[in-house]
Amino acid sequence: MVLPSPNGSTIAASAGNSRIAAGSLLNASAVGHWLACHGYGTAERPVALIASGERWADGGLRPALEDLLGAGAIATVLREQVGDTLSPEATAAAIAFQATPDVKAAVTACSSGRELIAGGFAQDVAIASELNLCTTVPLLVDGAFTAAG
Template sequence: MFDQRSFDCRHDWGIRGAREAAKRGDITVIVDVLSFSSTVVAALHNGAVIYPYPLHEDGKMYAQSIGATCLPGRSEAAKLGVPTLSPVSFAREHRERRFVLSSLNGAHCAWIAKQVPKLVIGSLLNAAAVARYCNKLQEEINRPITVVSCGERWDDAREDENNMRPAIEDALGAGAILKGLVGSKSPEAQVCMASFNGCRSELSELVTSCGSGQELIARGYEDDIAFCAQFNTTNVVPVLHPGGAYFENGLRDN
């Protein structure tokens, strides 16, 4: 059976990876560079309160129950003048406002793993800060760390197919975080680290040129990619509040 149990720091993929990390009780880092993770980081940097929820339609009812706004998709948000699943859509005017943010990948993985001892949101933007936070946390509670690359989904997957599409931007983000973690690394984690180390000087170009980046460019969201490809620009570390309700900053931003 597939297992990375003998290592302190692990890497896994998608909803199944998040579920397995939750079953083990690992400290779990969710990485969805384009764009859930980067958007949560940007929202908290601007003082907003983010509640993750996996499905948008159900999220509307959930938002009403907690007095929050359920954020729409990018095209609808632009018409309404509200933020969305885009990191550049958040600003200081959204400070202390409550938002429910849904996505098929990052938010879904966070929801699946919400009962872990600590659930952290990682990206290229805050990789070093996340690693520092998790190293300290591991010392305090003595639990392994699993970094989950969320990946994307095939739009036209057949019923007999796994619809998850591995995303290199998430692997690079995971590698950047794993690089800063203390402890033994699984082979899966080592491969992510090696990928990041080998591509460190080309992060922006690779995130722009990869399949997920090209998909966003085709939809007119070049600014999202430029923002998400930035490396270590903030100390914001989104940590899921006990009870799985909302994210709070585990570290004070500089």
């Protein structure tokens, strides 16, 4: 399954030689566990969780609730695995995720969810707001995402 994220793709493409794993609500547990198993999320191997957001028509950055909740879901799993070593930003994302009783309802009701539904993409919103539906951890390798081994 591929759900395009133009802003996320731009960020990944500009990351240089950094190791990039793609995470979302769909694979949050898998990504969090993979990061912890590979020693990420510690002082020795810090990790950046980037809630990429969207772009307004004028090119300005538009925060996206679904991206914040996805980063928060990954941060929650990572914190469970490596302890309370997260940055204040990652901790805030985790708290936002944990404080959202119905993630699917929140994503459906947020501005980007409503915009996509109005554009005929209700099924995409429904799928993208599923928590831990997928166990694949996509890694950026030579310009393409492949499943982590």
